[in-house]
Amino acid sequence: MPSPKQDERDDSRPLGRRRGRVTRQGQAVDAALRDADGFRTAYDLFAELRRRGESVGLTTVYRHLKALAEAGEIDVVHQADGEAQYRLCEADLSPNGSGHHHHLVCRVCGKSVEVDGPEVEAWTERIAREAGYTSVSHTVEVFGLCPDHSERS
Numbered sequence: 001m002p003s004p005k006q007d008e009r010d011d012s013r014p015l016g017r018r019r020g021r022v023t024r025q026g027q028a029v030d031a032a033l034r035d036a037d038g039f040r041t042a043y044d045l046f047a048e049l050r051r052r053g054e055s056v057g058l059t060t061v062y063r064h065l066k067a068l069a070e071a072g073e074i075d076v077v078h079q080a081d082g083e084a085q086y087r088l089c090e091a092d093l094s095p096n097g098s099g100h101h102h103h104l105v106c107r108v109c110g111k112s113v114e115v116d117g118p119e120v121e122a123w124t125e126r127i128a129r130e131a132g133y134t135s136v137s138h139t140v141e142v143f144g145l146c147p148d149h150s151e152r153s
Helices: 004-008 025-035 044-050 057-072 118-132
Strands: 074-078 084-089 103-106 110-115 141-144
Touching: 025 044, 025 057, 025 084, 044 084, 057 074, 057 084, 074 103, 084 141
Parallel strands: 103 141
Antiparallel strands: 074 084, 103 110
């Protein structure tokens, strides 16, 4: 059952609206993200757009995803090989209610679970303060094997 926050999300509004004008290509990428079930690479989204008959270039897909990530509207995880994957941000549903979360990602299938990390948050704040840094952000991705791919003893 969806949480109340999910029910309140307006799936018809353009993503990245804080950036200004939304193009037809941007709307097509938004639609592909909304329809995706889980994380997808930029190339996966590009291929889906081509399948739908959309004329959107791969560079445009990357540019739009970058802007959405910077706006905090999509989650980005980097696989063990460094490739980025994207999905609509569910930060409002983070375990601690702060909107900030981290990911535990399966190395085999890419399944991702959002996890709370108060120790990471406290550590980040402490080291930034000690070094005199402000406006600090961070990303933590932990890789392992999900229950479907765990090694059986």
